[in-house]
Amino acid sequence: MSREKLAEAADVLEAAASDADDDLAERLRGQADQLAKLADRSSGPDHGRLARHMHTLSDLADDADGDLADEIQRAYDLVEGYRSTVSGV
Structure with a gap:
């Protein structure tokens, strides 16, 4: 299963960080980094992990x-789109 949506969400957040104030920019870059790492892992994240990222993105938005x-909502939608492809729930 492709994790391109997670990588795209990371890119969106990284770009958004350049337009944010220092604290928000740091938080956005942190989420971008985490999503990029998830996209590159050999196994994909589970529903719970994705739900936590989605909750954080909601707070950031x-x-x-x-x-x-x-x-930020666009990144949320990308993560949500990926999550809908994960089996188990």
């Missing part, structure tokens, strides 16, 4: 405004 919040 709540802390952002305008276009930045939209980009």
